[in-house]
Amino acid sequence: xxxxxxxxxxxxxxxEEIINALTTVKGLKVIARTSSFAFKNKNIDxxxxxxxxxxxxILEGSVRKAKNRVRITAxxxxxxxxxxxxxxxxxxxxxxxxxxxxxxxxxxxxxxxENFGHFEIPAFSNTIxxxxxxxxxxxxxxxxxxxxxxxxxxxKALNFFKEAIQVDPNYADAYAFLGExxxxxxxxxxxxxxxxNDLARSAAEKATELDAENAQAHMMLAYIKLFxxxxxxxxxxxxxxxxxxxxxxxNEFITYYYIFIKEDFERAIxxxxxxxxxxxxxxxxHWQLGLIYYFAxxxxxxxxSFNKALREFFI
Numbered sequence: 443x444x445x446x447x448x449x450x451x452x453x454x455x456x457x458e459e460i461i462n463a464l465t466t467v468k469g470l471k472v473i474a475r476t477s478s479f480a481f482k483n484k485n486i487d488x489x490x491x492x493x494x495x496x497x498x499x500i501l502e503g504s505v506r507k508a509k510n511r512v513r514i515t516a517x518x519x520x521x522x523x524x525x526x527x528x529x530x531x532x533x534x535x536x537x538x539x540x541x542x543x544x545x546x547x548x549x550x551x552x553x554x555x556e557n558f559g560h561f562e563i564p565a566f567s568n569t570i571x572x573x574x575x576x577x578x579x580x581x582x583x584x585x586x587x588x589x590x591x592x593x594x595x596x597x598k599a600l601n602f603f604k605e606a607i608q609v610d611p612n613y614a615d616a617y618a619f620l621g622e623x624x625x626x627x628x629x630x631x632x633x634x635x636x637x638x639n640d641l642a643r644s645a646a647e648k649a650t651e652l653d654a655e656n657a658q659a660h661m662m663l664a665y666i667k668l669f670x671x672x673x674x675x676x677x678x679x680x681x682x683x684x685x686x687x688x689x690x691x692x693n694e695f696i697t698y699y700y701i702f703i704k705e706d707f708e709r710a711i712x713x714x715x716x717x718x719x720x721x722x723x724x725x726x727x728h729w730q731l732g733l734i735y736y737f738a739x740x741x742x743x744x745x746x747s748f749n750k751a752l753r754e755f756f757i
Contacts, residue, residue: 451586452579453505454479456514456543460501463547465690465720469561470554473497474721475589492521495722498558501550510536514546518553528553539578540570572606572613580606581616588623593630599623614653621645621662639670660684661695668702678703693717694730707738725754 457479464472473495481491488500503516517529530549534542551563572578584602587595603620606613621642628638643666649659664680667673681699689696694717700710714731721727732747 449505449507451583452507454586455582456505456539458585459543460547460550462690463543464551466564467551467561468564470551471497471720474717474724476726477721477723480723488519488521488524496719497521499554507536512536512539512542514542516546516550518550518557527557536575539575571615572610574610574613577606577610577613577616580609581613581619584616584619584623588619588626591626593632596623596626596630596632600627612652614649614656615658617645617649617652618656618658618662621649621659625662625665635670639666642666643670655687657684657687657689660687661689661693665695665698668698674703694726697730697734701734701737707734710734711738723754725751728754 458475461472461475461478464470465474477495491500492498498521500519500521501516502519503514506513512534514532514534515529516532517526519526530546532542532546548563555561555563572581580602584599584606587602588599600620600623603616603623606616607620610616621644624633624638624642624645627633628635628642632638633641642662646659646662646666649656650663653659660680660683664677664684667680668677671677681703685696685699697710697714697717700706700713711731711734714727714734718727718731728747728751732744732751735741735744735747
């Protein structure tokens with residue numbers, strides 16, 4: 443709901459950080475970025491959104507940034523009747539943004555628990571990824587463009603991550619996401635495949651040097667070792683580390699782990715089905731499920747999933 447288009451990257455980034463925090467609450471179904479963002483800036487009845495996403499509660503709000511101040515508004519709305527049953531405003535200095543994200547996530551989770559039942563709320567991370575707010579701002583811009591995944595956006599993402607690293611050479615997340623941007627650049631033929639994968643490997647390795655428990659970096663290394671090196675044993679080591687250090691099991695990469703490394707198609711199907719439940723409007727989630735059915739040689743189910751992907755694409 444944020445009004446300033448110039449700050450869209452910032453609003454999207456903070457929203458995604460809150461989504462990621464809430465997904466760590468066991469027993470709480472949280473809709474992923476792609477499907478929830480499908481309703482951004484659209485005037486659609488809350489009950490319709492609830493039906494399409496299969497949820498009982500909508501978290502709605504805005505993020506506004508001006509100079510060194512940030513304001514987050516958040517409200518919880520019942521999809522049954524559109525009732526607003528909780529709302530808060532948060533005004534902070536921009537330097538406090540990481541603590542603010544944790545505070546908002548904790549209050550939202552606690553309010554949902556109070557209204558809908560008891561579940562364990564984890565201690566949200568107080569880890570500060572960088573001491574340089576400018577570097578974080580550049581990382582948010584890079585992440586915003588990375589998720590758009592077209593030619594110009596990938597180029598912009600690469601530049602923003604590199605700028606973030608210039609501001610803070612010890613920013614592990616910036617290196618890890620730079621690695622992912624290089625992988626996409628290679629896939630889009632912006633760079634020769636080997637060059638792009640080698641640059642991605644170097645960036646991800648640097649991220650693990652700075653933060654040995656960086657799940658994103660280990661995920662990138664596993665991907666490179668699997669699809670570029672075809673080194674299954676090495677890929678397994680990094681996948682295991684990514685999972686150990688917090689890679690969500692609602693992630694497309696985790697299905698590669700079970701398809702190609704573990705050869706556990708049933709487990710891969712279970713994971714992919716959960717992803718379609720939490721990201722039902724994303725073309726890629728249905729394509730991913732179809733791919734697993736294909737490798738499992740269940741071709742009828744594969745066709746069903748591929749057709750769903752096509753329907754989402756044309757809608």
